[in-house]
Amino acid sequence: MICTFLRAVRCTEKLHRSSGKRLFLPQLMLNKAGLQTEPNLRWRLQEQRKMVRPKCILGVTQKNIWTQGQSPPRAEEDSGKQVSVHRSQSGETVISTSQKVKEAGRDFTYLIVVLVGITITGGLFYTIFRELFSSSSPNKIYGKALEKCRSHPEVISVFGEPVKGYGEATRRGRRQHVSFVEYVKDGLKHMRVKFYIQGPEPGKQGTVHLEVKEVRARQEAVARSSELRAHRGQSDASYGFVFLFSQNPESGEYEFRYIFVELEPYSRRTIIVEDNRS
Amino acid sequence: MEEYAREPCPWRIVDDCGGAFTMGTIGGGIFQALKGFRNSPVGVNHRLRGSLTAVKTRAPQLGGSFAVWGGLFSMIDCSMVQVRGKEDPWNPITSGALTGAILAARNGPVAMAGSAVMGGVLLALIEGAGILLTRFASAQFPSGPVFAEDAAQGPVAQLPPSPFGDHRQYQ
Numbered sequence: 001m002i003c004t005f006l007r008a009v010r011c012t013e014k015l016h017r018s019s020g021k022r023l024f025l026p027q028l029m030l031n032k033a034g035l036q037t038e039p040n041l042r043w044r045l046q047e048q049r050k051m052v053r054p055k056c057i058l059g060v061t062q063k064n065i066w067t068q069g070q071s072p073p074r075a076e077e078d079s080g081k082q083v084s085v086h087r088s089q090s091g092e093t094v095i096s097t098s099q100k101v102k103e104a105g106r107d108f109t110y111l112i113v114v115l116v117g118i119t120i121t122g123g124l125f126y127t128i129f130r131e132l133f134s135s136s137s138p139n140k141i142y143g144k145a146l147e148k149c150r151s152h153p154e155v156i157s158v159f160g161e162p163v164k165g166y167g168e169a170t171r172r173g174r175r176q177h178v179s180f181v182e183y184v185k186d187g188l189k190h191m192r193v194k195f196y197i198q199g200p201e202p203g204k205q206g207t208v209h210l211e212v213k214e215v216r217a218r219q220e221a222v223a224r225s226s227e228l229r230a231h232r233g234q235s236d237a238s239y240g241f242v243f244l245f246s247q248n249p250e251s252g253e254y255e256f257r258y259i260f261v262e263l264e265p266y267s268r269r270t271i272i273v274e275d276n277r278s
Numbered sequence: 279m280e281e282y283a284r285e286p287c288p289w290r291i292v293d294d295c296g297g298a299f300t301m302g303t304i305g306g307g308i309f310q311a312l313k314g315f316r317n318s319p320v321g322v323n324h325r326l327r328g329s330l331t332a333v334k335t336r337a338p339q340l341g342g343s344f345a346v347w348g349g350l351f352s353m354i355d356c357s358m359v360q361v362r363g364k365e366d367p368w369n370p371i372t373s374g375a376l377t378g379a380i381l382a383a384r385n386g387p388v389a390m391a392g393s394a395v396m397g398g399v400l401l402a403l404i405e406g407a408g409i410l411l412t413r414f415a416s417a418q419f420p421s422g423p424v425f426a427e428d429a430a431q432g433p434v435a436q437l438p439p440s441p442f443g444d445h446r447q448y449q
Contacts, residue, residue, distance in 0.1 A: 124406035131409055132367060139367060146364055164363035170412075175286065176365045177412055 136214075136254055138180040142167070142195055145210045145259050145273075149197060152273045155261060159199025159206065167195050189214045191254070197261065206271075207262045212254040287359060291352040298348025299341045306340030307333050351377045367405045374401030 095103075131137050146165040149155050155163060167178035180193040192211045198204065259273040314332025318325040354373040359365055378397025379390040 121403065124403045124410070126406075127410055128367070128402045128406035131406075143364070143366070150363075162363050164359075164365075166365040169286070174290070174365070174370075176367050176369070177409070 136189075138178055138191065138193055141180075141191065141193055141210070141212055141254060142178045145193070145208060145256070146195070146197070148256075148259060149208060149261065149273055152271070154271050155197075155206075155273065158201070158263065158271065159197065159204055160201045161199070163197050163199045165195055165197045165208070188216070190257075204263065208259065208273075209262060210259040211257045213257050215253045215255050287356040291349060291356060294352035295345050295349035299345035301341075302344025303337050303341030306337040306344075310336040310340075347377060347381065350380060367409070370405055371398050371401045374398050 131139055134140070142165070146163075149165070150163050166175040169175045170177065178193055178195045180191055182189060182191045184190070190211060190213050192209065194210075195208050197206045197208055256274050256276060258275045258277055260275070261271040261273060263269045263271070310332040311329045314329035315325045317332075318328030351370075351373050354376050355369050358369045358373060362369070375394040375398035379394035382389045382393035
C-alpha cells in the first residue's frame, strides 16, 4: 500500500512538472511560431493529461510505469522540437537597423507624450493647490470676507441668518468663481474682489466689494502707523490717503482695506463692514 | 437674464445628469461602433450589423453609468452648497471624492477609499483646468488700469463704477 502510494505521489509530481513544462512552453513558442503541429500536439498533451491523471490517483502500478515509460521520450521529442523551434526563431529575429530606429522613434514619441502629460497634470495641480491653500488667492480672501460679513450684526439684520455667498455665474450655472482685479500700487499688490451674498430674506441680494492690500514687512508697519497718526493731524483734504513708500519686500500676507456691502443695484443703502482706509 | 435670476442648485442636478448621460451615450456610441465594426466577421454587412448590435447593447449602459456619476456628483455638490452656505472650489472636489466612494461601496472600504482619491483628484484637475481657462480667457482683455484713489466720503463710500465695467478678471 505504501509502495503504491509513494509511486502515486512520484507520478503526480512528475506529471505536474512535466505537464506544466509541456503545456506552457508549446503554447508560448508554438503560438508565436504558428506551426501546424500545434493543434495535434495540444490534443495529444491534453489526452495524455486526461489519461494519466485518474490513473495516478488510483495508484495502479503497471499503468504508472507505462505512463512514466511513455512520457520521457515524449518530453524529449517535444523539448527537441521546442529547442529547434526556439533556435530557428531566435535565429530569424535579428532586428535590423531600420527597425531599431523605428522603435527608438516610437519610444521617443511615447516619452514626449508622457512628459507633456505629466507637465500638464503638474500645472493643473499647482494651480488648484495655489488656489485653495495659498493665503493670497482670491478664494481665500473671499472666504475670510464672507466670514466677516456673516458675523456682522447689520448684515445679519438685513439678510437674516445664515448668509450664503457666491461668485459669478458661469454658463452651466456654477458660481464658484469670484470676480477679482489685481493691481500694483506703490510697489504693493492690491486686489479688489466682488461677490454676492444672499440670505433667507426673500429677494434681497447684496454685492460685497472689498479690497485687500499686501502687508509690508513687520518693521515698516510700526513706522507706518506712527507716520499715519502724524499725518492725520495735518491732512484736511477729502482724499485722505497716505501712501508710504517701502523698499522692503512684501510679506505675502494680505490685510483688508475695506469691505462694504451694497444692497440693490441703485445703491440705496450700503453697509460698511470694515473700513481701514484711513 | 431671467434664467440666471433663479437659484441654479436643484435644477442643476437634472442638468448635469442629462448632460452626463448624453456624453456617455454619444461617446460610448462612437466607441462601441468602432469596436463592433472591428470585432465582426469580414464583409461590410456583417460589420455594420455587428457595430449596430454593439452600439445598441453597450452605449446605453455607458450612458447610464455616466448619468449616475453626474447625477450623484451634482446632488452632493448642491447639498454641500446648502450646508456650507458658500460656493467654493472645495465643493466639487469633495463631491467628486464622495461620489467615487459611494459608487465603489460594493467593493469594501479599501476600494471606496481608492475610488474616493481618484474621484477627488480627477475633480481637482478639472477645477484647476477651469480656473486656468477662465483666467486666461479674461486676461485677454486689457487688465485694469491703476485705479484712481477712491473717494473717502465717510460712510457712504462707493467705488466709481467704470473700472469694474470691462476690466474684470474672473477667477
